[in-house]
Amino acid sequence: MKTALSCFNRFNLLAGLLALGLLGLAGCSDKPSGAAPEAAAKPASAPAAGAAPVSVSTVRAQQRDLPVLLTATGTVTPLTSVDVKAQVTSVVVKVLIKEGQFVKAGELMFTLDARTDEANLAKARAQLAKDNAALADARRQLARSQDLFAQKFVSQGAVDTSQAQVDALAATINADQAAIDAAMVSLSYDRITAPHAGRAGQVVVYPGSVVQANVTPLVTITQLSPIGVAYSLPQRNLTDALGALKGGGAAVTAKLADGGGSFQGRLQFVDNLVDASSGSVKAKAVFDNADNKLWPGAFVQVSQTINVLKGAVIVPEAALIQGARGTVLYTLVDGVAVSKPVKVEYAQGLDAAVSGIAAGDVVVVDGKQNVRPGVRLVERAATADKDAQKTPAAANASGADTSKPAAP
Incomplete structure (x- = not known):
């Protein structure tokens, strides 16, 4: 009986302690609710009070004409290439050319019996x-x-x-x-002459060889100057290419993949059919090739001017920031960073034509990853940057400040 009473008293004691603990927790959680909304209302991107200015490099947006270039991989193709064959069945008497020789139109190459x-x-x-x-x-x-x-x-x-x-x-x-x-x-x-000027390929017959009419190939004559480059145009650029073709042909630049030089030519041909599988149109440009550096079958990088953006606002492509809501960049206004959404009209190399800012606006290029709207900015001194790159140890030792306040 005493044992049962002792257990009951212990149970009552534990229950009382548990109730006191729950009351204490409730009292701790009873705090004013105004602090959380005030913290949530503060913008996450707002700069902290007294934050140090961010050092950046800037350029001014320029207004100028920007050519729209189309780049593609092309193949050098001869304008004419003929497999020379005998028109009668006979025996070769003389071979008057050598392999790789350049021949003129009408030059005698073979004689038959x-x-x-x-x-x-x-x-x-x-x-x-x-x-x-x-x-x-x-x-x-x-x-x-x-x-x-x-x-x-x-x-x-x-x-x-x-x-x-x-x-x-x-x-x-x-x-x-x-x-x-x-x-x-x-x-x-019985006198086989060159059908056109060009370079002779491999000679596959010799004096005494029997040739069959229109069957046995003798040599291939390939025209090297002028020469063509075949490539493909996207369907969206077809109208511009046809317009340039009527005006005498757009300028086309070809560069060899091995860095063998750059060549200037003109657009000569645009096919009359759009390839449904690729959405492109075949095109061909003609190059003078007086030094015979463009060789048939070689791959080249082709660039063609298909349009010119008149009076476009140009900024460095490195200044653009791609985000979930589109493309933005930072401008410097009265020493403060201002975010401006822009639309990229065309990008070429290191430049981009954009709309949304005006010519002359100061655009942030380097250091934009540390910039937020409303942050104070300072422009880096170009001379100080160069000196720091040349002698970084001396610059660190001197502790000199290489930034200057942003001009309002």
Whole structure:
């Protein structure tokens, strides 16, 4: 009985202590609620009172014309490239060119066995001489028949027969002349000349080689100057490219991938079909290539001026800040940072054409990561920055202040 009573007293004691603890917690949590809203109402981006100014470098927005460049990867393609083949089946007699040689249009490159064609030409000429003699005799017979008809010794029928014989032999003469022309054409096939000026490729036949008509390739002649560069235009730039094509062709710059130089050309061709799979249009530019540095099949970086933004406001692209709400930049107004939303019209290299600010505005470039709206700014001295880069140890030792107050 005593044991049960002792346990009951202990339970009552623990319950009382627990109740006192809960009352204490409730009293601690009973604080004024005005402090939290005041803290929440304070802007997170507002600068702290007495905060040190941020050192930045700035530039002024400029207003000038900015060319809109289209860049693409192009391939050097020859304007003409011909695989030279024999037009008759024969045997190669002479090879008059060397591999890699530059040839002129009409220059003799190969000769074939022409004995059969020369014999056919001689035969055709002999037949012409024979028929010419027969025609002369027929004309004399016609003249006699006409004299005898005038003396009424022969009938009109005899005269007509002589006239018909003369006409037939005249037609035969024309056929003989056509046969001679055909024989001369066949004979010309035995002398293979360059179809155009260019560079000869690999020669695959030698004297004594048998070539088949229109089958066996002899050499490839490729034109190197002028030469073309093929590339693709986005569909959105098609209108500008067609306009430039009507005006004599837009200027096109090509740069070799190995840094072999830059070349200037003109846009010459825009295809009449948009590729549905890529949304681009094939284009070709022509380059003089007098020094033969652009080689067929080489890859080049092509840049073409397709438009010019007149009077655009230009700022360094490094001054732009991409955020969730768009693109902004900081300007310096009366020594204080001001955030301004801008729209990027076009970016090229280190410059960007924007709208939303005016020409002459002071734009923050370096140090913008430490800037917030309303923060006081100081501009870095250009000379001090250069000296600090040259002798950083001396600058740190002297403790000199390399910043100057921002001009209002």
